[in-house]
Amino acid sequence: MAEKLLMKGNEVIAEAALRAGCRHYFGYPITPQTEVAHYMAKAMPKINGTFVQAESEVAAINMVYGAAAAGARVLTSSSSPGVSLKQEGISYIAGAELPAVLVNIVRCGPGLGGILPAQCDYFQSVKGGGHGDYKNVVLAPSSVQELYELTVEAFNISDKYRILTIILGDGMLGQMMEAVEFKDKEDIYQDDKKWACTGTKMERESNDVTSIYIQPEVLENHNLKLQAKYKKIEENETRVETYNCENADIIVTAYGTVARIVKNVIKMAEKEGIKVGLIRPISLWPFPTAAFEKYAETPKAFLSVELSAGQMVEDVRLAVNGKRPVHFYGRMGGMIPSQKEVLDKIKEILNK
CATH class of the missing domain: 3.40.50.920 (Rossmann fold)
Structure with a gap:
């Protein structure tokens, strides 16, 4: 029988991530999304997971890179200025084709702004945000129930296409409480992640995870490969x-x-x-x-x-x-x- 609970939006994101198989969280506190980190800090030790409050947003996104490169399902969360600080790492993640999920509970700006609801990070999210020709999948829930469902889906999309997926909400959605109906079992996309850096045990060739391609011909071919992937996502993953x-x-x-x-x-x-x-x-x-x-x-x-x-x-x-x-x-x-x-x-x- 499905479980129905009254929960705050930010906490639902964290619970959904856990149910989706996420066992690694790296972040840095910033309102109005801090409850995501609070929830993970309590939950991860109970399931032998990893929670790290990094020394900065820059550090957190690079920890995400490392965990994703090792084949882990990994989450980070922040709010507008914090996401800005993550942009270099996000571009590296895109270049290395790593699956990960990032939550941005948007606050108003520009600058430090305030913790009240806003949607002023649309450009940053859908136009790349950092340097280079890349895209992130961006999902925009409108209810706490959708926060749950789309967070699970975000992990599946990320693994399926080796891409960063963003959950874009606002302070109102993150802080409101609504009844959420959880499934007994999640439909999890299965990927053997043979590309990941997990140690060869002398049984296979070593894997390299990188976004550095010095030769222009090689880098152009890598970019063409990325653009073909984005076209496939456009064909298959549009939601409206x-x-x-x-x-x-x-x-x-x-x-x-x-x-x-x-x-x-x-x-x-x-x-x-x-x-x-x-x-x-x-x-x-x-x-x-x-x-x-x-x-x-x-x-x-x-x-x-x-x-x-x-x-x-x-x-x-x-x-x-x-x-x-x-x-x-x-x-x-x-x-x-x-x-x-x-x-x-x-x-x-x-x-x-």
Whole structure:
């Protein structure tokens, strides 16, 4: 029988990672995600796992590199400024094709910012963030239940493609408590990881894990290999929710907790005779372009609602490809848009 518990979002991430087979956690405390580390600090000794509070975020991400290179399922978590410090290591992980999971419970910025909810790390997450031509898979849950499910899925995707997968949430999602239904047994992707550095025991050739390729021809071929992998991920791992989009007057797009606000706006608009659809990207990369292409000519316009100055809206405009106007409404600094604000923006667009 499935287990149902009332838990905080950050703690659910940690529990999901454990259920997914993660036995190594390296991190550094920063709000509003610190409970992930707290949970792991208590849990890992009980299961003969590894918990290290590193001396810095830079150290933590390099410990992730080492554990992943040895074939371990490994997790790190942080919040916006901490993730910025990890970017060099993230690029090295991408270059070495190592599977790992990183959680970013976003705080508002720029700079140190504050611990209130924000989505201002979208560019950093989906456009690489560090140096070089690389991608990370980015998953954006909108509920504590999805935090559990997508964290497990993140480990599976990472192992399947040897890629870093990011769970992108915000302070509201990380701190809220909701009922979560856990499975009795997780569906874990099985990979023998014959490429890992585990010691040869004189039974095989040694493995090398590196992102250093000095010869330009070799480095270009490595990059071409990475780009082919990213194309395969785009074909197979796109995740999206579409809701009420058929014959919609306007389609709103939002991700994470903001999408929950939009669903209530849809109910409010319906009472006033306005049909509002929702496209909720669950994978921010790969971006669900096909969903926007499908409905590109259905509404009068699109509206991207975000906790930022307008970041995902650029990908929406690319996906719609000029077939309809794409508008933007955002709040920053930890401010959350009200349902009335979003509905008023919808009315303003439709009345033009």
